[in-house]
Amino acid sequence: INYLLVREKPLSEEELGNLRAFILLPLLPNDxxxxxxxxxxxxxxxxLSQVFAEPQVAQLLLRKM
Numbered sequence: 050i051n052y053l054l055v056r057e058k059p060l061s062e063e064e065l066g067n068l069r070a071f072i073l074l075p076l077l078p079n080d081x082x083x084x085x086x087x088x089x090x091x092x093x094x095x096x097l098s099q100v101f102a103e104p105q106v107a108q109l110l111l112r113k114m
Contacts, residue, residue: 050088059096069103072110086110 053060053068060068072082089097101107 050085053097054092065099068100069106072100072106
C-alpha cells in the first residue's frame with residue numbers, strides 16, 4: 050500500500066483488478082483490510098479510489114467495519 054501511495058503513475062486496469070482481488074482474499078484479516086481501505090481512501094487519488102467502485106469490495110468493507 051505504501052508503494053501505491055508514493056507511486057506517481059496511475060494504476061492500470063490490470064493493476065486495479067489485482068488490487069481488488071487482493072482486498073477480497075478470504076485469508077486477509079479484517080483489521081488489515083480495514084487499514085488498507087482507510088489508507089486508500091485518505092490518498093485522495095482517483096485511480097486508487099476506483100477500488101471502491103467494485104460493489105463486492107465496497108460491500109465487504111462496509112460489512113466488516
